[in-house]
Amino acid sequence: MELFAERGYGKTTVEDIAARAGLTERTFFRYFTDKREVLFAGSELFVKQVVDAVRAAPRSSAALDAVLSACESTGDFFEERRPFARRRNALISAHAELQERELIKMMSLASAITETLKQRGTSSAAASLAAEAGLAIFRVGFDQWARDPRDRSLVLHLRAARRQLEAVVVGARKSGLRAHTRGSS
Amino acid sequence: MELFAERGYGKTTVEDIAARAGLTERTFFRYFTDKREVLFAGSELFVKQVVDAVRAAPRSSAALDAVLSACESTGDFFEERRPFARRRNALISAHAELQERELIKMMSLASAITETLKQRGTSSAAASLAAEAGLAIFRVGFDQWARDPRDRSLVLHLRAARRQLEAVVVGARKSGLRAHTRGSS
DNA sequence: CCACGTGATGTCAGTGCCTGCAATCACGCG
């Protein structure tokens, strides 16, 4: 992060990073598969935490609720490092290659959540959709949180996003059914 | 695609591709910014079609309906080339770097849709969520479509996915509200 | 104190992606 801040991501070579850490380029590639991966260290741990939280959700709760409470449980983690999260976010959104990596990490999280939901007895398609919808809420909520000038909590933004999604889906369902009834038959 | 089928994506160099097209590596990079981009040629056109379809949706329809009818309008396009779509899909899901590219294309589509919805008067957060929810439905539906041994239509799979999402969100809302009533106050 | 095994680190050479720059080519026009 120091180096990226100094010269920018593109102008920082892997050799630079390794040197700053007192190592060789070759050794860098033993720890990270990629130049990009250096910004995503510990992501497996993050996935594990979220998945465990999903698994820990009460059986009675609906799939989406399980996913969202798991998302909310990451709040403490992020709340402590909002400044860092902001800088990291800015860096990533400034570089397409980094966004790509972030997106695939998100999808691997989605897959992991989907699997966990299936083990809870959710059907395959519903599990996928609950995972994806949950992460869509997370993305939107996280974004609002990161750019919130009033520094309100992540949980608050997640709940707001969730209500928005409900409104969007339910609203569409109502008018969609009406249109359908009108249109067919 | 020929070359990728013959030797695999990883073992096909850009020089190979250029040679097969009767050109030089250097020229390849004038047409494509990337080796990966060769598999996503014309994606801007696709985005344009979907965005136009969203824009063309009646004002009265809800945001999510606008997005979904736009997704359905791509059905004809894909239906004609299901075998190609399947091979391309298999190739992409076998290579993480290609998945990354596909994901970022999806997100750029989501952003474009979000913008269009905002112009229709949808609020920013609702627009994001309608776009993301719509694309989640598209991803799940498309996946089912591509792997459907009975070759049923894309539209059918999209509608099914949509009903699943409704169930997931509405189901969660009901039990979530119940839990909330029980839990707080 | 030494030999030895093991895992981390370093060296080196090589491949392939990608870029900048300058030369060359194709071709339509006066």
Added chain:
DNA sequence: CGCGTGATTGCAGGCACTGACATCACGTGG
């Protein structure tokens, strides 16, 4: 034929990444 313009090429080089092998650090048993 000469000329301008846009497409193509050749060349040199930077950087990401890999494989094979050498070396180092260090704990263990003799």
